[in-house]
Amino acid sequence: MKLVVLLKRLPDLVEDLEVDDSGKALDTEFLKFTLNEFDDYALEEALLLKEATDGELTVIALDGEDVDKMLYTALAKGADKALKIENAGEASGNRGLAGIFAKVVSSLPHDLVLTGVQSAEDIDGQLAPMVAAILDEPCVEVVTQVATADGGVSIHKEYSGGVVAEFEIDTPAVVGIQASRQAPRYAPVSKVRQIQESTTLETVAGSAADTSVFTVVQMTPPETGGGAQMLGNIGELIKVLESKGVI
Amino acid sequence: MADGILVVAEHLGGKLSDITFEMLGKAKALSGAGGDVTVLLIAGDASMAAELGAADTVAIVEGDGLADFNPESYGAALGAAVEAKSPRLVMVGYTAMGMDLASTLAVKRNLPHATFCLDVAIGDSITATSQCYGGKINVTTDLGAGPCVVSMLAGAAPADAGRAEGTPSTESLPAPASAGKIRFKRLIEPEAGDVDITAQEILVAVGRGIGSKDDIEVAEDLAEELDAAVAGSRPLIDAGWLPKTRQVGKSGLKVAPKLYLALGISGAPEHIEGMKSSATIVAVNSDKQAPIFNFAHYGMVADLFDVCEELTEALQERKG
Numbered sequence A: 001m002k003l004v005v006l007l008k009r010l011p012d013l014v015e016d017l018e019v020d021d022s023g024k025a026l027d028t029e030f031l032k033f034t035l036n037e038f039d040d041y042a043l044e045e046a047l048l049l050k051e052a053t054d055g056e057l058t059v060i061a062l063d064g065e066d067v068d069k070m071l072y073t074a075l076a077k078g079a080d081k082a083l084k085i086e087n088a089g090e091a092s093g094n095r096g097l098a099g100i101f102a103k104v105v106s107s108l109p110h111d112l113v114l115t116g117v118q119s120a121e122d123i124d125g126q127l128a129p130m131v132a133a134i135l136d137e138p139c140v141e142v143v144t145q146v147a148t149a150d151g152g153v154s155i156h157k158e159y160s161g162g163v164v165a166e167f168e169i170d171t172p173a174v175v176g177i178q179a180s181r182q183a184p185r186y187a188p189v190s191k192v193r194q195i196q197e198s199t200t201l202e203t204v205a206g207s208a209a210d211t212s213v214f215t216v217v218q219m220t221p222p223e224t225g226g227g228a229q230m231l232g233n234i235g236e237l238i239k240v241l242e243s244k245g246v247i
Numbered sequence B: 001m002a003d004g005i006l007v008v009a010e011h012l013g014g015k016l017s018d019i020t021f022e023m024l025g026k027a028k029a030l031s032g033a034g035g036d037v038t039v040l041l042i043a044g045d046a047s048m049a050a051e052l053g054a055a056d057t058v059a060i061v062e063g064d065g066l067a068d069f070n071p072e073s074y075g076a077a078l079g080a081a082v083e084a085k086s087p088r089l090v091m092v093g094y095t096a097m098g099m100d101l102a103s104t105l106a107v108k109r110n111l112p113h114a115t116f117c118l119d120v121a122i123g124d125s126i127t128a129t130s131q132c133y134g135g136k137i138n139v140t141t142d143l144g145a146g147p148c149v150v151s152m153l154a155g156a157a158p159a160d161a162g163r164a165e166g167t168p169s170t171e172s173l174p175a176p177a178s179a180g181k182i183r184f185k186r187l188i189e190p191e192a193g194d195v196d197i198t199a200q201e202i203l204v205a206v207g208r209g210i211g212s213k214d215d216i217e218v219a220e221d222l223a224e225e226l227d228a229a230v231a232g233s234r235p236l237i238d239a240g241w242l243p244k245t246r247q248v249g250k251s252g253l254k255v256a257p258k259l260y261l262a263l264g265i266s267g268a269p270e271h272i273e274g275m276k277s278s279a280t281i282v283a284v285n286s287d288k289q290a291p292i293f294n295f296a297h298y299g300m301v302a303d304l305f306d307v308c309e310e311l312t313e314a315l316q317e318r319k320g
């Protein structure tokens, strides 16, 4: 099976996020980036499929800070090929990114494209269904497992309350991965370094179209409403639990 | 001319989901500026239509391949409905089903789209407020005059406002042919677990802050003192640290205990969706910026291990 995984980096949500002076964008000066956690699950599910089908796996990402490391790590985990999209200009949001990815994917033979179900900055839509719509391929979001089936794949899609729907999809297709059958594997640092020293990443030229679908009016930390009443020590916490009649 | 609001109804197992009423209530509130409200009911039955009294019109699509939700056939039906009605605003739930529909519609029909929406307003242009970066930043966007699409977060608006009585007109829309590249096979119901977390008075909920499977023990010790059960956020379940039946949130279970003690949970919208109705929420997180503090009634900026240990000891001492 020919597999393609789309990887996207994202501001690390564990860090403090601040809005810049314009009030319309994140302050990027101290921003740390990390791989979208759902893309990591997509990569794991793709690796499992590659192993099960003796397949071929290509990972693709847009160039940017720390992207080389992200791609070398994917290679260390077992991807066959890593493609870095360069000179795509400033992709405006996911709609723009979907166009750039779709163009590259359309030039690759592929059965299944996998990417994360969402990312925390998907203001203008999710990548998987947008890439699929541009490629005119079928797509299912919120997928938790993929297996091969006659003429395509069989997938599980998760609804609320743990209810799961099973679908069969003709390939080529795109899926948005929510979780993989097993936790994402770990790539030892030494292996990543070894790959980094012995491999050069392939690059491909991107092309950005003006795809902004809205204008940002403002970005603000959420109003805390009443906000939580902050407690300073365990004694205060015990008092709260007593007053609520739970202890 | 684009006019009116189209609300995409969602149902599973013959029952309309809350998100439908939440969006309908919001659409009603916007209808002064936004025009008539039409609910699109794909493969719904008469009893569902009867529950949609708050709408001006219920547009029903029936046809082959629509009996169960299917991203392809439902997508095509939505696309055709948007073509037929040309609404100024399309409201879709940011749910497992809505995620298949909204982004596809936006690209196929080249419409502006905002997801993660907490709120939407209609004036000369349509503006939406989205909850982004795991709940750390809200982004307000201007989507232009319309037509456009918004994906509404569950729980962003009260469902009650959408449950009004009324006698909407009904119309039937044709079901377009679908290529049949996606085929629904079956629904798989979850297996029952050892503990029903929806029936507990107290839940000790742990998140990724716990760090490892072995450390869940500290939460279990505390839960024992509190006569509580241990629940968790999604990443712990995906990592296999807790069974699926302990998952709280969008794709897990909705809980509303007397006390929800959230330990090392950041407060992503998908988690909040499952526990925000709890009577008392106490959050412990080492990050003072964690969004969970916007939803909790009480908060402590602290290491969850210190809190677990000290609280367990204090409770043991009280019992003597």
Ligand SMILES: Cc1cc2nc3c(=O)[nH]c(=O)nc-3n(C[C@H](O)[C@H](O)[C@H](O)COP(=O)(O)OP(=O)(O)OC[C@H]3O[C@@H](n4cnc5c(N)ncnc54)[C@H](O)[C@@H]3O)c2cc1C
Pocket: A117, A118, A142, A178, B096, B206, B207, B208, B209, B210, B232, B233, B234, B235, B247, B248, B249, B250, B251, B252, B253, B263, B264, B265, B266, B267, B268, B269, B270, B271, B274, B284, B285, B286, B287, B290, B302, B303, B304, B305
């Ligand atoms: C379609 C869909 C459905 C989803 N369904 C669900 C769902 O049902 N339930 C769910 O929970 N999520 C769900 N998610 C995932 C959700 O988006 C978040 O990824 C998840 O809720 C994050 O879990 P978390 O808060 O435990 O982890 P994180 O966001 O990583 O937060 C960990 C927190 O622990 C804190 N911390 C770290 N160490 C300590 C310490 N020693 N002491 C105190 N605090 C500490 C950190 O400051 C951080 O705030 C869903 C996502 C999607 C896309």
Ligand SMILES: Nc1ncnc2c1ncn2[C@@H]1O[C@H](COP(=O)(O)O)[C@@H](O)[C@H]1O
Pocket: A136, B071, B072, B074, B075, B076, B078, B079, B080, B083, B101, B104, B105, B108, B109
């Ligand atoms: N999944 C979908 N979501 C929304 N609209 C769709 C979808 N599939 C098809 N359509 C609509 O159907 C028409 C034909 O699309 P296509 O099948 O891509 O040629 C387009 O104008 C779309 O509006």
